[in-house]
Amino acid sequence: MALCDSHSANALTLESVRDSLVRQEDTIVYALIERARFPINSPAYDHSYAKIPGFSGSLLQFLVRETEALQAKAGRFTNPEEHPFFPDDLLPSLVPPYNYTQVLHPPAVFINMNKSIWEMYFEKLLALFAAPGDDGNYASTAASDLVCLQALSRRIHYGKLVAEVKFRESPQDYEPAIRAQDRDALMKLLTFESVEEKVKKRVAKKAMVFGEDVTLDNKEEKRGKYKVDPSIVSRLYGEWVMPLTKLVEVEYLLHRLD
Amino acid sequence: MALCDSHSANALTLESVRDSLVRQEDTIVYALIERARFPINSPAYDHSYAKIPGFSGSLLQFLVRETEALQAKAGRFTNPEEHPFFPDDLLPSLVPPYNYTQVLHPPAVFINMNKSIWEMYFEKLLALFAAPGDDGNYASTAASDLVCLQALSRRIHYGKLVAEVKFRESPQDYEPAIRAQDRDALMKLLTFESVEEKVKKRVAKKAMVFGEDVTLDNKEEKRGKYKVDPSIVSRLYGEWVMPLTKLVEVEYLLHRLD
Numbered sequence: 015m016a017l018c019d020s021h022s023a024n025a026l027t028l029e030s031v032r033d034s035l036v037r038q039e040d041t042i043v044y045a046l047i048e049r050a051r052f053p054i055n056s057p058a059y060d061h062s063y064a065k066i067p068g069f070s071g072s073l074l075q076f077l078v079r080e081t082e083a084l085q086a087k088a089g090r091f092t093n094p095e096e097h098p099f100f101p102d103d104l105l106p107s108l109v110p111p112y113n114y115t116q117v118l119h120p121p122a123v124f125i126n127m128n129k130s131i132w133e134m135y136f137e138k139l140l141a142l143f144a145a146p147g148d149d150g151n152y153a154s155t156a157a158s159d160l161v162c163l164q165a166l167s168r169r170i171h172y173g174k175l176v177a178e179v180k181f182r183e184s185p186q187d188y189e190p191a192i193r194a195q196d197r198d199a200l201m202k203l204l205t206f207e208s209v210e211e212k213v214k215k216r217v218a219k220k221a222m223v224f225g226e227d228v229t230l231d232n233k234e235e236k237r238g239k240y241k242v243d244p245s246i247v248s249r250l251y252g253e254w255v256m257p258l259t260k261l262v263e264v265e266y267l268l269h270r271l272d
Numbered sequence: 273m274a275l276c277d278s279h280s281a282n283a284l285t286l287e288s289v290r291d292s293l294v295r296q297e298d299t300i301v302y303a304l305i306e307r308a309r310f311p312i313n314s315p316a317y318d319h320s321y322a323k324i325p326g327f328s329g330s331l332l333q334f335l336v337r338e339t340e341a342l343q344a345k346a347g348r349f350t351n352p353e354e355h356p357f358f359p360d361d362l363l364p365s366l367v368p369p370y371n372y373t374q375v376l377h378p379p380a381v382f383i384n385m386n387k388s389i390w391e392m393y394f395e396k397l398l399a400l401f402a403a404p405g406d407d408g409n410y411a412s413t414a415a416s417d418l419v420c421l422q423a424l425s426r427r428i429h430y431g432k433l434v435a436e437v438k439f440r441e442s443p444q445d446y447e448p449a450i451r452a453q454d455r456d457a458l459m460k461l462l463t464f465e466s467v468e469e470k471v472k473k474r475v476a477k478k479a480m481v482f483g484e485d486v487t488l489d490n491k492e493e494k495r496g497k498y499k500v501d502p503s504i505v506s507r508l509y510g511e512w513v514m515p516l517t518k519l520v521e522v523e524y525l526l527h528r529l530d
Contacts, residue, residue: 044302090411112408150370153348220486228478
């Protein structure tokens, strides 16, 4: 979080960005584990279930949209690290402005990948780690989904800061591709397969460590039963989080010389 | 969560209640770790900061009250395991009712310890584990506080189910003290110091396991640096969570023969 506070304009380094990305992995793993407390609870996503007066959509959509509207009033989206899923319905912040340092190039503000994140989460990821079933806790389930969505969104849009810090470290590496508006060349410059493999292994390990049943009897706890399958967290990163982050980075760099 | 779903009326056993309590420890530890991402961020709690039109109180109070109002519309508090912090401001659920099994004795519904939980959290606990400082993320901080508050509230009010299952297992042990309305005798019957010591040790261990920095290099990760001090989680349980749970149990049993 320190990156965007008012005292850290000069704290934007590859090291500080990396530390934040590593810490955000923990947040994502905790969030998935907590969502997995509940079964899939499909009525929360069923447009014909909720029938809330004045709202057409699922209970999940209702809760995400209204919670975002509320958090917007409280200033959440004045932080450039935060991106709403329903940007069209937001009221401006009602609280005194906080002086977040503007480290990003101004066109960054228009990059919002939340539609892709939403589709990935609900159409692909969720069924991979939430058990079948229905326990009636739809509001709590939706609140857990929102925590997952916000954590994934923050991580993926952190690509803006990743791109900025990489650009600042060696602008000469990126400028030709930016001037040529060459997405493929930028994607190539931003891809380090050995680093990505390491990240996938680390998040799987986090799913093991954070998702085990901890008991006072040491022997019992290494049974290989985890609250969320570590291979799914690894796949989440490999197939979706890192590719989407790189898309954010590419979009950002394409406008870095605007 | 299974205890209150519609298929588990006969699943109320000491074992199932214990399993839920143990799992809820994980939720509480994750929630504290996630709140500790942010510094104390005192403007979130300052009544003179927010100045939201039509609301007098802190930004935290605003967000908790309004989020609860929203979750109430989505049916959160129709689950007897959930208890609001602002019960007076809630609208009824707008979604079709879910058939939660009523395992609790009806007067249980009036027991709500959230005022004590709120005071404990903001006046004692928070300063013990949130670092000094201000990073401007007040809305996100308040959302993290709400996750902590809801997890603690669910755990502590689970005392109703603990008391019910204990009463069902041996009513003869409790009936004399209930008829005499003898709180001290009930408290004595519900206190098992060796079990409480074990719980305190287990939650401290969870704070260690879940709060470590996980790296692929095994040597690095045992440095004894945790995201939340394990001794504070142990103290949270010993001084507040277990005593408040027993208060819930006593209140419940006092009305068990009504």
